[in-house]
Amino acid sequence: MTSDDRRSLDEVAAEFTDRRTPFARATVVRAQPPTSARAGDQALVTPDGQMFGFVGGQCAIESVRQTAVDSIADGEGVLLRVLPDGADAYPETSGALVAVNPCLSGGALEIFIQPVVPTPIIHVIGDKPIALAVVDQARLLGFEVRRADPDEAGGHDVSEPDAVMASIVATHGGDEAGAIRAALESGVPFVGLVASRTRGAAILDAMDLSAPERKRVHTPVGIDIGARTPPEIALSVMAQVVAAIRQGGIAVTHGTAAGADADAAGADAEGPRREVDPICGMTVVVTDDTVQCTDESGPHWFCCTGCRDTFVARSAGGLQAAR
Template sequence: MTSEHGRSLDEMAADLTDRRRPFARATVVRAQPPTSARAGDQALVMADGEMFGFVGGQCAVESVRQSAVDSIAAGEGVLLRVLPEGAETYPETSGARVAVNPCLSGGALEIFIQPVVPTPIIQVVGDKPIALAIVDQARLLGWAVSRVDPEAAGVWEFTEPHGVVASIIASHGGDEAAAIRTALDHHVPFVGLVASVRRGATVLDAMDLSVTDRACVHTPVGLDIGARTPPEIALSVLAAVVAAIRRDGLAGTGAPEDAPAVVEPRREVDPICGMTVMVSADTIEYDDESGSHWFCCKGCRDTFVARSAGGLQAAQ
């Protein structure tokens, strides 16, 4: 199956993954005639709703686009059941979502949508046992890890400048302030300093941080679990990072510089069938004296135009 510029969807997915661009893969797992899709048909959906590939007609496409965008934002897969109006519905359960489309010509679809979100990156400054334990445990979580030599803490550059969710300084001395400053300058949302309460406060007080920057720095870093050994301390540190990710939805340091800004897609209601559609450059639109209107398909637009023309003639 091909996508943009003749590339296969697999090639496109590999490229997006390499460039750390979030997307979702939608796969038809069941199709009931007379739907045009077949089991195994696939599409890739970007975070802004742009789609490549084929998973059915326009009515099914709108449901897939919206579910995929929501799936990417939540970081969770979903089984989408697309049903024509009047069909026997399925109960909505965890991990499943039902879309009843009035304009669907018949048949039903089940489509599994799997988000592919860039792996979080954690930077660890230090070469002592606690730093090494943090590195080992972060890898067990499936994160990408970059360990920084504490001797270069003041001049180091991120080997992966995009997607860093946390920088942990566990050098136990050295130029910790320079390491913190570098992380803040790269807009890392969670910066942790492994230190005692007194030493951590001393380091931060000497830096004259802004209120915003100070809120990003955590010291002593880690949840209070009574940790004593390096592995236990590493566990408490990573637990604090995970808690921040889940609680605050930490994003990394951003998409690559060549990535277009992701804007939450605009959603409008088709005035004919009542379906919610995502507004993009290729969304069917019709403008009249009452304003702009968007439609799931040409049939709905033509019906709207005909009704508008009929109402205008009656008024005359």
């Protein structure tokens, strides 16, 4: 576990918030002796599994770590019950996730894990009534909004592109192709152009877009609700953005946006690496602080130093592997 005694958890959380770094706050709400944790103990966990604070012994930490990582990815809070193997504590399990840890020495814990994910950003380009109405509608829905004036220098630039969920081009003329290209090159997964069907198609046909890029551009943007006024058009635009989020067109992972079919998958999209402790069988999230040893068969990761020492002794012929 990573900790920093010089800073309080509130200071660490404030730093994460300022940097738009997603995290989960884990709070012990019930503890049964002889566990070392007490009600009210807290820890913060980042998407890569780094932990700050204290919520119990090493085996409890690993259960909290991987549950928190999943909670951040899902964006949903979790009540985690950490029980020793064979224990009959806290039997009521409705609505809770139960983790049974073979290496837990005793006692049971209930820990509430709440993800804190930065608000996604909607990037709006334009200063006409429809653009301003989209700004108002997006804010009403709880998005953070960045509006750019296309006539200003750098008006097409997408600030904090990793956090931008959608870029809406509502300039009604001007360099719309340049604004679309800037959004695509910044990796924005949903790009919407406010235009008629005929004009929008003509603009895209002249841009020589690849098939994946063309799939990310929506024009005329908005769900057809017969909208006529700027507020109605803004409602239809944001309805399509929300539908893309809720129905899988935009994947939001760790507080950043990415196209659901984006090429940049890799480890970040799948989450941090997980390995199985060869002694106790617990799944551990691999971080720089995870207990590890390497032998002729390669690297191995463990929930605690006790399991590692058992593995080393077993490899030397002193102990049998846990069954």
